[in-house]
Amino acid sequence: QLQLQESGPGLVKPSETLSLTCTVSGGSISSGSYYWGWIRQPPGKGLEWIGSIYYSGSTYYNPSLKSRVTISVDTSKDQFSLRLSSVTAADTTVYYCASHTDCSTTSCRFDNWGQGTLVTVSS
Amino acid sequence: DIQMTQSPSSVSASVGDRVTITCRASQGIGSWLAWYQQKPGKAPKLLIYAASSLQSGVPSRFSGSGSGTDFTLTISSLQPEDFATYYCQQANSFPLTFGGGTKVEIK
Numbered sequence: 001q002l003q004l005q006e007s008g009p010g011l012v013k014p015s016e017t018l019s020l021t022c023t024v025s026g027g028s029i030s031s032g033s034y035y036w037g038w039i040r041q042p043p044g045k046g047l048e049w050i051g052s053i054y055y056s057g058s059t060y061y062n063p064s065l066k067s068r069v070t071i072s073v074d075t076s077k078d079q080f081s082l083r084l085s086s087v088t089a090a091d092t093t094v095y096y097c098a099s100h101t102d103c104s105t106t107s108c109r110f111d112n113w114g115q116g117t118l119v120t121v122s123s
Numbered sequence: 124d125i126q127m128t129q130s131p132s133s134v135s136a137s138v139g140d141r142v143t144i145t146c147r148a149s150q151g152i153g154s155w156l157a158w159y160q161q162k163p164g165k166a167p168k169l170l171i172y173a174a175s176s177l178q179s180g181v182p183s184r185f186s187g188s189g190s191g192t193d194f195t196l197t198i199s200s201l202q203p204e205d206f207a208t209y210y211c212q213q214a215n216s217f218p219l220t221f222g223g224g225t226k227v228e229i230k
Contacts, residue, residue: 037219047167047210047221062218063124096166107173108214109157113166 002027002034004097004114011120012091018084018119022097029078030055034099036080037110038071042093043118052100053080087121094118125149125213129222135230142198144225146211151191155214158187158196161224162207170209171196201227 008020022036029036037052051061053071061069070083084091095117098110126149136142146156154174159167169178171187174194184199198205206229211222 046223047212049219049221052219060217064218098166103214103217103219106214107155107157107176108219109169109172109178109212110159110167111169111172111178113168116166 002099002112004099004112006095006097006114006117008117008119010118011122012087013123014088014121015086018082018087018091018121020082020095020097020117020119022080022082022114024078024080024099028075029073029080030075033101034112035060035102035108036071036073037098037100038082039096039098039110040093041096041116048093050082050084050095089121092119092121124218125152125215125220127211127213127220127222129209129211129225131225132223133226133228135228136201137230138201138203140201140230142201142205142227144196144209144227146189146194146196146222148192148194148213148215152213152215154190156187156189156194157212157214158185159210159212160205160207161210167210172214198227 003025012018035052038050051071053059068085073080097114099112100110101108128147130145156174158171161167175187208224208226
């Protein structure tokens with residue numbers, strides 16, 4: 001059973017860059033079985049997909065955030081990372097990492113999730 | 124982007140009740156839809172994928188149906204542990220999008 005765990009600062013200053021890492025255990029990012037995604041959820045609100053990456057480095061981003069988002073993968077560490085630049089208070093949310101199946105060949109779904117980490121944007 | 128609209132936004136029900144939640148896509152998505160359950164302070168949990176396929180380990184009282192633009196999640200007999208918020212997610216195209224959620228509350 002895959003396990004995912006987010007890590008990173010819980011507090012980021014406005015205009016700076018938010019950086020989070022997701023560590024995968026119980027399986028290998030390089031297995032090719034999954035894509036690796038980031039989803040966020042403002043407190044008390046709904047879910048927003050940020051983007052996803054495959055172990056090869058192929059990325060898919062939400063156009064609403066694309067100009068500010070970079071997702072990368074480190075297969076040697078079984079980790080993938082999120083960078084969100086020029087943050088504002090609107091980026092204060094819980095960030096989840098999750099695995100999902102191939103969306104081009106299946107009805108892709110997020111079947112393994114991290115516990116989530118709250119990131120607050122404040123000076 | 125494909126917009127996902129859930130209704131109702133909240134429902135009050137009793138243990139043992141049958142509960143139905145609807146999700147409508149702004150354009151046809153075939154059967155490419157998933158349902159999740161989320162409890163306070165926890166990550167969402169996958170219940171249903173491909174509109175009607177039950178995720179391993181999920182109780183059979185949960186079922187999904189629909190195709191095209193209209194989908195339904197049904198809980199056949201509500202249990203105490205089912206009080207939570209439920210989300211649909213379309214898997215037809217990027218960007219992946221979620222419905223706004225339906226909160227199932229205790230009557």
